[in-house]
Amino acid sequence: MMKQAVSVLLLLGIILEITGVAAIQLRFMPDPPTLTTYGTHRMNKSDNLDLTCRGRQRLLWSTPPTSTRLSTSDCSGSGLFCLTLTITNATVNETGQYQCYYKDLKVEDGKTAAGVYVFVHDSKVPFVPSEKEYEVVFIREGERVVIPCRGSVENLNVTLNTVRRILFCFILSYRKS
Ligand SMILES: *[C@@H]1O[C@H](CO)[C@@H](O)[C@H](O)[C@H]1NC(C)=O
Ligand SMILES: *[C@@H]1O[C@H](CO)[C@@H](O)[C@H](O)[C@H]1NC(C)=O
Ligand SMILES: *[C@@H]1O[C@H](CO)[C@@H](O)[C@H](O)[C@H]1NC(C)=O
Numbered sequence: 001m002m003k004q005a006v007s008v009l010l011l012l013g014i015i016l017e018i019t020g021v022a023a024i025q026l027r028f029m030p031d032p033p034t035l036t037t038y039g040t041h042r043m044n045k046s047d048n049l050d051l052t053c054r055g056r057q058r059l060l061w062s063t064p065p066t067s068t069r070l071s072t073s074d075c076s077g078s079g080l081f082c083l084t085l086t087i088t089n090a091t092v093n094e095t096g097q098y099q100c101y102y103k104d105l106k107v108e109d110g111k112t113a114a115g116v117y118v119f120v121h122d123s124k125v126p127f128v129p130s131e132k133e134y135e136v137v138f139i140r141e142g143e144r145v146v147i148p149c150r151g152s153v154e155n156l157n158v159t160l161n162t163v164r165r166i167l168f169c170f171i172l173s174y175r176k177s
């Protein structure tokens, strides 16, 4: 009687293990979305750019916080979801990371998301304006504050530094490419 109970438990354990393995294999993971442009894209001020993303599930684009000259259009077809992001009449504000991801899945670059970094060159504006104007920043001890200092050209080496207790975003060097 006891021995039988043990073997039933053992069998139950094996069945649970098998269904566990099956469940892991069945968990559906689609291929990452594909883009028409990967890595880094350089463009000039006033240019337009289409970034098309295709994938097996519903898609969304995330865009830099400063970018505004954007529109999206649905290009789904042939059994694939498709979403085109269009940048029109670009300014340095459109500089930044553009990422296309599956709307209903956890965002993981290379798995459920794909991205491209866009630089919009404007010789008159070497820095990307920050989301908000910083005039005075109060920082309490132990607090973390992020102050962006981003170049609109990739070969700018920039740094943040204080001059008479005022923080400035500086160009350290310019690498000719
Ligand atoms: C940007 O403009 C410059 C000067 O007008 C030109 O030489 C360069 O090819 C343009 N770059 C792109 C990516 O269109
Ligand atoms: C592009 O934007 C600039 C202002 O940033 C404006 O002067 C110009 O007319 C716009 N060009 C087009 C084609 O919309
Ligand atoms: C760029 O973004 C900054 C901050 O949001 C804003 O003040 C500025 O007017 C924008 N410039 C253009 C050309 O859209």
Ligand SMILES: *[C@@H]1O[C@H](CO)[C@@H](O)[C@H](O)[C@H]1NC(C)=O
Binding pocket: 157, 172, 173
């Ligand atoms: C940027 O400039 C600093 C100081 O000149 C230098 O130490 C650093 O290596 C530079 N970084 C790049 C990416 O060129």
